Structures are given as structure tokens and as C-alpha cells.
Amino acid sequence: MSLHLPVLIVVLLLAASYTVPLLDRYRRGLTLPVTILSLITAFISSLYLLYLIGVQGPFVYHLGGWPPPWGIELYIDYLAVYMLIVISSIGLLVIIYGAKDLLHEINEEVLSWYYTLYLLLMASMIGIALTNDLFNLFVFVEISAIASCGIISAKADRRCIEASIKYLILSALGSGCILLAVAMIYMITGNLNFDYVAAALPEALKLYPYNIVIALGLFVVGFGVKSALFPLHVWLPDAHSSAPSPSSAVLSGLVIKIYAVALVKLLFRVFPPQIFEAIPILDVILFLSVFAVMAGSIFAMVQDDLKRMLAYSSIAQIGYIFMGIGLFGGRALTGGLLHIFNHAMMKSMLFLAAGLIIYATGIRNLKDLKGIGVRMPWTMGAFAVGAFSMVGIPGTSGFISKWFLALGALDLNRPFYVAIILLSSLLNGIYYFPIIIDAFFGTKVDPVSEFRDVPALMLIPVLILAAGVIFFGFYPKPLLDLVNKAISF
Amino acid sequence: MEVITKLLNNYYYFAAMILFVIGFHTMLTHSNLIKKIIGMNIMDTSIFLFFVSIGYVRGGRAPIIQEGAGYLYVNPLPSALILTGIVVAVSVTAYALSLIVKLYAHYGTMDADEIAIIRAREER
Numbered sequence: 001m002s003l004h005l006p007v008l009i010v011v012l013l014l015a016a017s018y019t020v021p022l023l024d025r026y027r028r029g030l031t032l033p034v035t036i037l038s039l040i041t042a043f044i045s046s047l048y049l050l051y052l053i054g055v056q057g058p059f060v061y062h063l064g065g066w067p068p069p070w071g072i073e074l075y076i077d078y079l080a081v082y083m084l085i086v087i088s089s090i091g092l093l094v095i096i097y098g099a100k101d102l103l104h105e106i107n108e109e110v111l112s113w114y115y116t117l118y119l120l121l122m123a124s125m126i127g128i129a130l131t132n133d134l135f136n137l138f139v140f141v142e143i144s145a146i147a148s149c150g151i152i153s154a155k156a157d158r159r160c161i162e163a164s165i166k167y168l169i170l171s172a173l174g175s176g177c178i179l180l181a182v183a184m185i186y187m188i189t190g191n192l193n194f195d196y197v198a199a200a201l202p203e204a205l206k207l208y209p210y211n212i213v214i215a216l217g218l219f220v221v222g223f224g225v226k227s228a229l230f231p232l233h234v235w236l237p238d239a240h241s242s243a244p245s246p247s248s249a250v251l252s253g254l255v256i257k258i259y260a261v262a263l264v265k266l267l268f269r270v271f272p273p274q275i276f277e278a279i280p281i282l283d284v285i286l287f288l289s290v291f292a293v294m295a296g297s298i299f300a301m302v303q304d305d306l307k308r309m310l311a312y313s314s315i316a317q318i319g320y321i322f323m324g325i326g327l328f329g330g331r332a333l334t335g336g337l338l339h340i341f342n343h344a345m346m347k348s349m350l351f352l353a354a355g356l357i358i359y360a361t362g363i364r365n366l367k368d369l370k371g372i373g374v375r376m377p378w379t380m381g382a383f384a385v386g387a388f389s390m391v392g393i394p395g396t397s398g399f400i401s402k403w404f405l406a407l408g409a410l411d412l413n414r415p416f417y418v419a420i421i422l423l424s425s426l427l428n429g430i431y432y433f434p435i436i437i438d439a440f441f442g443t444k445v446d447p448v449s450e451f452r453d454v455p456a457l458m459l460i461p462v463l464i465l466a467a468g469v470i471f472f473g474f475y476p477k478p479l480l481d482l483v484n485k486a487i488s489f
Numbered sequence: 490m491e492v493i494t495k496l497l498n499n500y501y502y503f504a505a506m507i508l509f510v511i512g513f514h515t516m517l518t519h520s521n522l523i524k525k526i527i528g529m530n531i532m533d534t535s536i537f538l539f540f541v542s543i544g545y546v547r548g549g550r551a552p553i554i555q556e557g558a559g560y561l562y563v564n565p566l567p568s569a570l571i572l573t574g575i576v577v578a579v580s581v582t583a584y585a586l587s588l589i590v591k592l593y594a595h596y597g598t599m600d601a602d603e604i605a606i607i608r609a610r611e612e613r
Contacts, residue, residue: 135570142577146584153588158595162604165588169525172581173516176532179574180509183540186567 005052006061006074009045009084010127012038017119024112031112032099035119039092042122046084050482053081060132068133068193075132075194079337079486083129083261086341090253090348091122093461097352098246100455101359105244106155114154121147121250125258134182134192137262141178145171145226148255151247152239163238170225170235177222184215185270194270202272212271213279219266220281227259229285229322230292233315237299240311245355248307252314253348257340260321264337267325268489286326290420292319297427305364306354309431310347313390316424317343324405327417332408337483339401342472346386346398349465353383356462360452366435370442375451378459380439382466387432389469392425397472400480501542508535520602522589526582533578540567540574 016038023030053059058077062068095118106114124144131137149171153164186192188208189200205212221232228236236256240248267281276282296316303309317339324336356379357372358364373380389398402421409417472479496503508531515528544564552562589599596604 135573139573139577142581146581149584153591158592161588161591161595162608165522165585165592168581168585168588169516169529172529172585173513173532175577175581176509176513176529176536179533179536180539183536183543186540187543 003061005045005049006076006130007063009042010123010130013042013119013123013126017116017123020112020115020119028112031115035095035115036092036099038119039088039095039122042126043085043088043092046081046088049076049084050081052076053078069191069196072136073132073193073195074130076130077486078482078488079261079265080129082337082341082482082486083258084126086344087122087125087129087254087258090344090465091118091250093464094246094249094253094348094352097249097355097458097461098244100458101245101355104359110154110156114151117147117150117154118246118250120144121151121255125254128258128262132194134185134194134197136192138175138179138182141226141259141262142175144255144258145175148247148251151250152243154247155242155244157242159238159242163235163242167235167239170232174222174225177218177225181215181218181222184211184218187211194265198270198272201270202274205272205274205278209278212275216271216275216279216281219263220285223259223263223266224288227256227263227322228315228318230288230295230315230319233292233296236315237308237311240314240351241305241308245307245351245358248311249348249351249355252311252351253344256314256318257321257344260318260325261337261340264325264333268328268487282326282328285322286417289319289322289326290417292316292322293420293424294427297424297431301427301431304366306357306366306369306435307351307364309366310350310354313428313431314343314347316428317347317390319424320401320405320421323417323421324408327405327408327412327414330408330411331404332411333487334480334483335401335404335406335408337487338404338476338479339398341479342389342397342401342469345465345468345472346389346396349382349462349469350386350390352458352462352465353379353386356454356458359458360454366438369435370438373436373439376454378463379454380436382462383439384436385466385469387436389473390432391429395470395473397469397476399473400476501545502539505535505539505542508532508538511535520600522592522599522601523586525601526585526589529585530578530582533574537571537574537578540571543567 016034020031020034023034053076061074061076063072102111102114121144124140124147127140128137128144131140149164149168152167153161185197188204188211189197191197191200201212225232240252243251293316296312296319300309300312300316303312320339321336324332324339357376360376363369385396389396392399392402402425406418406421409415512528512532512535516525516532519525519528544567546561546563549561549563552565593599596607598604
């Protein structure tokens, strides 16, 4: 039974996503419980998979009992399980928050369709984390592209529609690049399974070097567009700021990172190490990540809109993850992968807190937030924790990942990148601290006339995430152990 | 000369790449959203062409195996994969077109530049 568990997680979420519209027609009250229940099951199954690979080590699952090279293979290693836990835990908390928040952000008729898309997105991300097959990877990438555009355009607002078509076109561009890269790889190796391709590539590199180099470039561009690596980030600010708050939280917190993880899997498990000597692809990624870290922060500073500022901050933070990939070889990749979980926690918390502020007062402009901390102490308290973690104050989880990135840069004798990390942390401080200072100590210029009480159900996920940021800031050992096992390729 | 011979021998790869670049260029540079979607379809189709031509064996037949006949068969796997690819491309196109319809209802234009101008005017 336990052997079928990996595929059952994906199947369960897919089945739930197709059941929800049916339930919507006959038993509308059941749509939300089904959504939440399936995500809880996914979370528990991920924890069980973690226990299982702790006992018996990483294992493979053959879909339909067909072994590779004929069938699709799922590979359950620490990296996959780590992503499974990140996705299912954050996804669960966000949808619990969304249960109340979505009622006022999107039309009631499309509410259960939103749950459908949300579950599809979760299933496809889990699929990307688990799969060991190039074409299967492409299919899951496309599902998640459509689903993530869908949860933006679910809000019948013209800004959302405009943002989602921009996102859809650029992400179709990325998918095209990925599919062409898959074709290039298939052309010379005759296989789609990661392990078979990895076995065939060192030999093929001598015969057809251009194919492999082009495929590598296309993979980096394709996944770079989708995960908003700096010069390819143009779709992100619109998409993440105009979407409903739960969508923003999930898109910024999870979706952009799963593509980075897919790239990690391809770069270090499929492509032979010799290719990094042939072309300096890691240096290119590193170079772009430095720009991402600086430019994201600088753009964020000049924004007036709270959610738009958070969206630009995501561009900077994805830069740290790519910096971890670019500084491969030391402890930096630990920091980069750790930052996936840390940033997922803090950015989804910040977006949810921003959503709470918008829910309660309708304020989006940063200048109007003066004195809001007195009105909403818990929300702004959580926001402050998230902001501290973004800056990297010790005692928050953001510090740990930046610490390991810096250690990794020193491992490779590249102190320049330590300076970059420090500088960008200061830049983060420049735009996060004024908000907190204004919120708690600012004199209220304009008393907020409209004020809605925040339901406890919306506040609890935010507080859980804030507690998580502090907990993993003081006690990162379980996460570090997991990540260190995940990167032993 | 050698390059030209190689290109002529593999003209289907060459054609696929040219189509890919045309689609890519259309998608990025045209401001009309419908043209962008057409560009996307050209790009996707070029990849399908590329993928299918990988599996082609000169003189091969459809892979319906007849025992002892000794025919040459084409590789069926790329064609099977591309069926999935076509389905994905169709659904993305349908979704994109439906978004464009909604956008047209809101702005009265399908041109991305004009929409940007309208929005800038309203924000001022």
C-alpha cells in the first residue's frame, strides 16, 4: 500500500479538484471541506513519505507498473519530499485563510472553480517535485502554468485579466523553450527518464556538444522566465500584486520556487558535471542573481502599493535562491534551498498580512498605513516578524539561509558575494522598516473610518506562519538536516 | 559547403527552427494580443514538427508490427508525446483567447500598447 503513496498524493489532489465543481452543483457547503481535507491528507502523506525514506532510503515508483525506459517514473528522494512538505503545508495554511478572504475578493459563482484551480496547482507542483521524466515534467509545468494564471484571473477585475494574459504569454514562451530543450535531449539520447538521460549524456557530449548546450540554455531560459529570474521578471509585479491575496501568497511563496527546484534537479542530476566546464552556465545564473537581488530591492523601494512592493521583493528573494544554485560546490546551495522554505513562509505570511489589512481597512497605499499597528496589533506584529526575517535579523529564519549563502560564498573564496548579500539586506531594511515604524509609531493623520473586524480563521494561519519563522530561526536543525540530505546528488 | 549539405540533409530540423524563431519573434514584438497568440501557436507547432521529425525513419512505415515482414518502422514515441503537447497547446490557446475576449470587453481594444496608454491616462 505504502508503495503507491507517492502517486496517490497527486491522484488524490487531481480527483478532488474534479470533484469540487460537481459538489458545487449539488452540495455547495462541501466544496471547502473537501479542498481542505485533501490538502491535509497530502500534508500527512508527505510527512509519512519523509519517515519512509528515512527508514528505507530514496525509492522509485513506476507508474502503471511499467519500468523505465517505457514507463514514467517518480523518484522520491529528500529533495522531492522536502518540496512536498513545503508545498502541502503552505498550501494548506493559505487555503484556510482564503476560505474567508475569497468570499469578498471573487464572485460566489466561481468560488468552487477557484478551489479546483488551486488543487490543480498543488497537484501539478507536487508532480514537478516528484517526477523523474522529462516529458512528464513538461506536462506538469503546463498544468501549473494554466492553473496559476487561472487563480489570478478568477477575480473579475480588469487589472487581474491583463496581468494574467501577460503572465500566460510569457509562461507559454517558457514552456515552449522547455519543450524544445526536451526535444533536443530526446534527439541525442533517445530517452526521457532522468537517470537514463544522465547515463547517456557524458557520451553524447562528445558527439553532439551543441545540442546539449542549446538544451541547457533553453532550460535555464524557460525555467528562468517561469521563476522570474531578473531580466525575465517583467510579468511578476502585475501578476502577484493584482491577484487575490491567497493567490499572491501561493504564487510568490510556492509557484516561482518549484521551477527553480526543477532546474536544480536538471542541472545537477541530469546534466553531466563536465558541461559546467564547457560553458559557464552557473556563472551566468550567479551574475543574473546578483542583479536580481539588487534590482528587486531597488524597484521595491519606489513602490506606493503594499502588494506591489511585496511582489518586487519576491524578485530579490528568488535571486537568493538562484545565487545558491550559482554558487554550487559549497554550503551555498544549502542556503538557497533553505531559503525556498523560509521565503515560502515569510512571503506568504506577508501577502496574507497585507490581505488582512486590505480586508479590514481597504488600504493598499503605503502612506496610509500610519498607525495601523495600533488597530491591528497581531497582523502588524506578524508583518514585522516577516519583515525582520526578510532583512535577515538573527533569530528569524531568513537569517539562517542568508548565513549559509554567505558561508557558501566564502567556501568558494568569493567574498564579493558576501558583500552583495549584506548590501541587499540593508536595501531590504530600507523599504521594510519604514512601514513597521510608521505602523506602530506613526501619528495617525487620517483616522480610518471603515474598519472591519478580522475573523480569527484568517488571523490564525498568519500567526502560525509567524511562529514558524521564529521557531526555525532559533531551531533550524531539522530543516538543515533535511536540506543537506536533499542536495547530496 | 559542408554546412549547406548538412542543412539540406536535415531540412526539416532547419524548417522547424526557422518557424520557432518566427513564432518567438511574433510573440515578443507584436503588440496585438491575437497576433501574440498566433505567434505562440507557430512556435508550438514548430516544436511539434521538430519532435515528430526526430522519430521519422526514412522509408519507415507506421509501427503496426507484422511478424516476419521485415519492414522498417518509424519511432512512434515522439508522435504519441506530441499528441499530449497538442492538447496542452490547444487548451492554453483557448484560455488565452477567452482572456482576450474579456479584456476587449473592458478596454475596447486588443492592442497591448493601447491598453497601457488607456491605463496610464486613467491613473493620472
